[in-house]
Amino acid sequence: MTPGMAVENDSTTVALELAQMYQKGVKHLCDNGLNKLPFKYVLPNSDRPQPCKLPAALQLPVIDLAQLCGPNRCHVLRSLTKACEEYGFFQLINHGISSDVISNMREVSSKFFELPYEERAKYMSSDMHATVRYGTSFNQNKDNVFCWRDFLKLTCNPNNLQQLLSGWPSSPAGFKDSASTYAEETHRLFLCLVEAILESLGGDMEIEDEKLLNEFEKGSQLMVMNCYPQCPEPELTLGMPPHSDYGFLTLLLQDQVEGLQIHYQQKWVTVQPLPNSFVVNIGDHLEIFSNGRYKSVLHRVVVNAKKDRISVATLHSLPFDSTIKPWPKLVNEENPRLYKDTNFGIFLDYISSCEPKRKNFLNSRKIIY
Numbered sequence: 214m215t216p217g218m219a220v221e222n223d224s225t226t227v228a229l230e231l232a233q234m235y236q237k238g239v240k241h242l243c244d245n246g247l248n249k250l251p252f253k254y255v256l257p258n259s260d261r262p263q264p265c266k267l268p269a270a271l272q273l274p275v276i277d278l279a280q281l282c283g284p285n286r287c288h289v290l291r292s293l294t295k296a297c298e299e300y301g302f303f304q305l306i307n308h309g310i311s312s313d314v315i316s317n318m319r320e321v322s323s324k325f326f327e328l329p330y331e332e333r334a335k336y337m338s339s340d341m342h343a344t345v346r347y348g349t350s351f352n353q354n355k356d357n358v359f360c361w362r363d364f365l366k367l368t369c370n371p372n373n374l375q376q377l378l379s380g381w382p383s384s385p386a387g388f389k390d391s392a393s394t395y396a397e398e399t400h401r402l403f404l405c406l407v408e409a410i411l412e413s414l415g416g417d418m419e420i421e422d423e424k425l426l427n428e429f430e431k432g433s434q435l436m437v438m439n440c441y442p443q444c445p446e447p448e449l450t451l452g453m454p455p456h457s458d459y460g461f462l463t464l465l466l467q468d469q470v471e472g473l474q475i476h477y478q479q480k481w482v483t484v485q486p487l488p489n490s491f492v493v494n495i496g497d498h499l500e501i502f503s504n505g506r507y508k509s510v511l512h513r514v515v516v517n518a519k520k521d522r523i524s525v526a527t528l529h530s531l532p533f534d535s536t537i538k539p540w541p542k543l544v545n546e547e548n549p550r551l552y553k554d555t556n557f558g559i560f561l562d563y564i565s566s567c568e569p570k571r572k573n574f575l576n577s578r579k580i581i582y
């Protein structure tokens with residue numbers, strides 16, 4: 214072997230070892246000590262969060278669920294419509310989920326990410342269909358530059374939650390109990406919200422709409438626990454790249470550490486965490502269902518050098534095999550259908566075949582006249 218070849222072999226081995234290490238996630242990387250951001254996470258200049266002096270902060274519209282379910286429903290429905298049309302995001306207060314359920318969920322999420330790597334790695338899978346999936350970045354099989362984020366995704370469809378539970382992590386103690394209670398409670402909350410959203414779009418509920426609500430009752434639900442450890446050079450990377458969520462609605466529980474930014478009036482603005490609230494956002498399926506009246510909005514996550522951040526998102530939609538299409542009552546001569554039928558299978562095929570970026574899946578479902 215010539216000396217040149219030896220050097221080449223050495224550098225190939227090093228590159229392979231690094232690639233394997235990055236696959237293990239950012240928590241693992243940080244636990245091994247780090248004071249510089251590895252090149253794998255460095256975004257091109259144009260994709261980095263701008264080094265602004267003070268990020269523009271946004272006070273999202275606040276929807277009070279207790280008021281929505283009371284005599285002020287009409288008034289709150291108008292605010293809800295405005296929030297969905299203008300922002301695609303709102304904060305939900307007085308949501309009725311007890312502080313115990315929420316603090317238990319927060320606790321098991323942070324404890325899960327603190328488990329030794331070997332324990333977390335038991336749930337690693339590159340199969341997009343896996344019902345329990347621990348991983349890193351946005352799509353670690355495809356991303357050229359990695360995001361500063363580890364996640365645990367759990368399918369928690371309400372109609373077979375008990376069966377799904379058997380595959381969930383048994384560590385930390387109480388994980389299954391706390392996470393399944395949280396899944397049930399967020400599902401209940403989603404149903405209240407979806408009923409209000411249907412009302413906001415189509416007026417009085419008819420028999421057909423009751424059927425739709427029944428479909429949502431046995432719909433699909435995915436829980437995503439996100440962990441964004443402190444980052445040595447946060448201005449060079451992102452916790453999550455700009456994306457829209459694919460479901461109907463996402464309910465997001467964030468902690469008091471800022472990080473979520475939404476694309477609002479052509480600018481990235483930070484969502485101020487509001488204690489005891491959920492951030493709710495419109496997903497691609499609702500954009501299709503509403504025939505474009507309510508749009509899914511791009512959002513991303515910035516990271517910071519001082520604090521770890523944990524968030525828990527639940528993505529809710531119709532059952533996995535349902536067809537998502539514009540609501541017939543919203544389509545007429547003046548408002549032609551703007552989206553093709555879609556379903557989860559089409560979405561999974563799409564994300565397995567190309568890098569999901571911004572709203573490109575939704576754009577692929579648009580009808581071009």
Ligand SMILES: O=C(O)CCC(=O)C(=O)O
Pocket residue numbers: 437439453458465467472473512513514523524526
């Ligand atoms: O962590 C956050 O604030 C947002 C997470 C998110 O956008 C997602 O899980 O889809």
Ligand SMILES: [Fe+2]
Pocket residue numbers: 456457458463512
């Ligand atoms: Fe998201």
